[in-house]
Amino acid sequence: MQRFLLLLIVFAVLATSAAQGQGISPLIQELRSNKNGKASGEFAVTNTSLQPIITTLAVKSFSVVGGNMKVRDLDGNIHVRLSEQSAKIPAKSSHIFWFEVTCEPRNPCWFQIDSSSGEARHLSQGVTMRIWLGETLYACPKTAKNCRETIRKEIFHLPN
DSSP, X not given: XXXXXXXXXXXXXXXXXXXXXXXXXXXXXXXXXXXXXXEEEEEEEEEOSSSOEEEEEEEEEXXXXXXXXXXXXXXXXXXXXXSOXXXXXXXXEEEEEEEEEEOOTTSOEEEEEEEEEEESSXXXXXXXXXXXEEEXXXXXXXXXXXXXXXXXXXXXXXXX
């Protein structure tokens, strides 16, 4: 029992220190696409730790069914181009990633860009922990109003 308690405490300390090392902002973006369905933007990944971290990005689609979010591979009708797939972020620094998305013209689309970070060092023993944080993006035609709320209400059937 004592060994289990010790392992639980060690895991909690590792999880807390790993979570403190990474941040992403903004968490949600609403984009306005042009008549060809293209939009662009940027987001920052911040390293608040005292060690450099390696950040890797992954673009995913998601849906909401019965109030539960389901993440899946990027839908074929959404094309996302990232400035970089990964970056090494020095201690106490931020890194800006740019992206361009193309959706079907005159139709909204939504996706997320996940950021996974871990310390940029080799461990001879121990556990390497990676935390995934998501940036949620909604892209709608310029003429659409309340893009995010409309998608949440009409497509996901969620309250505003």
